[in-house]
Amino acid sequence: MENNKISVNPCPGYRFAGVSCGLKGDGARDLALILSTRPATAAAVFTRNRFPAAPVLYGRRQRAAGTPLRAVMINSGNANACTGHQGEIDLMTTVEVLASVLGLSREEIFISSTGVIGEPFPVTAIIKGIEALEAAVAKDDAASAAALEAAARAIMTTDQVPKITGTEILTSRGKVTITGLAKGAGMIHPDMATMLGYLLTDAELDREVWQAMLERVVQKSFNRITVDGDTSTNDTVLALANGVSGCCLETAGDLELFEAGLLEVARQLAYMIVKDGEGATKVATIAVAGAASVEGAEKIARAVANSALVKTAFFGQDANWGRIVAAIGYAGVEIDPARVNIDFDDVRVVSGGMRDPAYREEAGAAVLRRPEFVVKIDLQAGEDDYSLLTSDLTHDYVSINADYRS
């Protein structure tokens, strides 16, 4: 993607704000607003968790209605999950207030929440925060990078850094911009309820095309990372296209070019989430190739990427390939062990299911001392492949998650 330049300039036609309404306790920003200057065609994907949070239930109804959106409000500090009927009433109350303050209809508003599960939703604090949001968005320059960063900070929970990226794409109709922001540091940890992503563009797209494109892109980005294998009750990726650029993307060539840029933005955000993974010191790509099916390759990649033993070995910078072999073996995929090769970056470790004759432990350990590396698993059984990103399992992960609420 040589014509795509990663930048953090906010996409034209969107305004941002991030304020504190007291949910985080230490005065940190905890309420964000994304405002589109024009009604934006929306696409969204949601968690498949059987305990969906109130904003996920609401968001699904919004998606089904298909009304263009003007505003997205996101709070951190409380997930509005396992809050029952009262949680849905509280959500609708905040929607009413936000619509009234911004002069929009309820149908134009999208809501996300992230934070602790099962606590009553702090509707009073958020209603107060809405006034501050409105003041902030009015005051801020429409294209302010500072306002975008304030919004990205306001959606953080255990994240160490805000996650923003973007790109510009030259289409046959002219230049369009994509800006992405996300939060998530355990992928995907339920108490933090948890991964949220927003992909904003000034291109114009057909709603069904946009939804299908988002689903493909999420499959290849946010669904290809894991920190602890847990799946949240709140995960949401929302994509808005407001057409402010005047570029309507319709031709196959433009759509292909645009989708590549969108995927790059989503992958950058996904990478940032793993890199910021709770306690993580490593980003490892688990790349399975030569599989008889994509499903098989994915099962094996996930078994390796989620193995507590593999992840602690990464942390220990211990080239313990036996743990990788064992995870491949229990993934539930028929394989021929005698054909399996494993490389750590450019070092051949396993050949034909056994330690490669030329392999020296030190060479493998040297790779694992790198902050990022690729574990390539070649099954030599077919043409399919699958790869995903994972982090290591560290003392800090245990500390963060054992002590989170204490």
Added chain:
Amino acid sequence: MENNKISVNPCPGYRFAGVSCGLKGDGARDLALILSTRPATAAAVFTRNRFPAAPVLYGRRQRAAGTPLRAVMINSGNANACTGHQGEIDLMTTVEVLASVLGLSREEIFISSTGVIGEPFPVTAIIKGIEALEAAVAKDDAASAAALEAAARAIMTTDQVPKITGTEILTSRGKVTITGLAKGAGMIHPDMATMLGYLLTDAELDREVWQAMLERVVQKSFNRITVDGDTSTNDTVLALANGVSGCCLETAGDLELFEAGLLEVARQLAYMIVKDGEGATKVATIAVAGAASVEGAEKIARAVANSALVKTAFFGQDANWGRIVAAIGYAGVEIDPARVNIDFDDVRVVSGGMRDPAYREEAGAAVLRRPEFVVKIDLQAGEDDYSLLTSDLTHDYVSINADYRS
């Protein structure tokens, strides 16, 4: 089982030895022998890992042949896994030597290995150790508890304690004894390649009856524990019945009584493995009830028991029920969130998918400060249930597994 007394008196008709042949390096015992004074009817279950170790491949052939067994040799320190054809040759060499030293036929010998994967099998050291084994078993008293403990210690890897238990059962034919020994501290961690269990009785049983009984018992004991969710290349449970008691168990009543005793022994060993789980400070029972199917109950129990977030919360003594709810939600089972109740021991935490109105955080935290507790999940969707044992995820787990080979 009021008539079953748990004891560690070795079962009559078996002799034991545990010696050092230098595999562990610090002079610790690493080679064990179990000798049956009469040919014993054997039953066995093996790992389903797609990278089975050489002794698992050999053991499967032994089971298929169905020859009664006289001797079981087990080494720790090296798993003879991912060692290819050479590993099988090395295994057969040790079988030849052991058969010759003990005056048995090769077909009467069973071999297990546990330890690091992918290192060449130390056949020379083990052949030397066989002489020491033979001397030790000849010198020891046949019914020596000390010899049994030496054998149980010789099969340990990261285990902190040897795992031995037993029971006596009064059948219509007279008294029979069951002695069990096992090793395993990560259930089931591939580098240690890993869980091994031996169930020995002086009862006489039909081979097919014995095999079917073992499979049922393993399903309800060793398959109902998890420390880190990993599955080893070497896991094996072997059951021997040598008939030395003169009691042939044939009636439904006797078989039922005996199976209950066998299950109790297997459960005790499984409990010991979780309690000795790597770095574990807690033993938690995840008990799912009111499920529409046993399969659904098992999926939910495993999702909760294997969740890194649930396990770190147990370590932190943090009654973070939101993580349990989220794990139930992503288990892939259709449930009605609004019917789910969760209890920590006798404390109702969640009612109808929300925090119980009467629940106080301190009451939940008090349960989690106990070394052992039950998390009861009632789906109120049917009559089926499933429960398993899990440990917590601790700093020591990370230390043990990050630094194991360093």
